[in-house]
Amino acid sequence: MASRTDRHSRTETSEPSEIAAAWAGELPGLDLAPFLVSAGILRLAQQVEHAFTALARSSGIGPGDLRVLLALRRSAPTYAMSPTALFKRLMITSGAVSKQVDRLAELGLVERVPDPEVLRGVLISLRPAGRTIAEDAMRRIATSFCGLEHLSAAEASQALDVLSNLQRTMDAAATTEQT
Structure with missing residues (x-):
């Protein structure tokens, strides 16, 4: 059995993969891909928002x-x-x-x-x-x-395709939920 410290530190992590591993232990067999995708999107959004805020603040x-x-x-x-x-x-x-x-x-x-x-x-x-x-x-x-400026044109195009697919998937799900 894990010690109290191990259990506490496991629940305090902010790494999506570690959180998913903890859930996999609690709910074996559950597909955590949707969680990992949404957690990844949230992390990226937070990084972009932090950079955007810094950019705005630099202009006063x-x-x-x-x-x-x-x-x-x-x-x-x-x-x-x-x-x-x-x-x-x-x-x-x-x-x-x-x-x-x-x-x-x-x-x-x-x-x-x-x-x-x-x-x-x-x-x-x-x-x-x-x-x-x-x-x-x-x-x-x-x-x-x-750091997004370091993406090659092909990588940027691929990222845009994935984001577009995610948006379509989420829009379709939202439409289904509203009906």
Whole structure:
């Protein structure tokens, strides 16, 4: 029988393979591949989010703020969006967008302007300083981000194919669960 220390340390690990091994001991014969895949995705997402947060902080803003700037920068040719379009694109609440826009406006990175197509409508428009931050961030993401720049073109293509397959599989499962 394992000692109390061995049992305690086994349950305290954060390595997915070690956690899976512990579950395999508890529930022999259970296919733990779905667990290992989801745990791997979560670990990668945490690493990417940590790097993205550091990138945003290096520009003096938060990660949510940087996401707003990036969304506006890719909304050519006007580099402006309605608050509703922003929160839908970023999949966050309207309140979160409002707070982020307030902060970014105070920093001179965005501004609220009248929407010429909607009576009393407002657009969030990217200012030159915000455009500079967004472009710099995108260049850094594309050239030195989480080590992913070291993937060959073939490896990146293979990773994208696997991610696309995972997304389709998970979307199909979510659709099935909703019906």
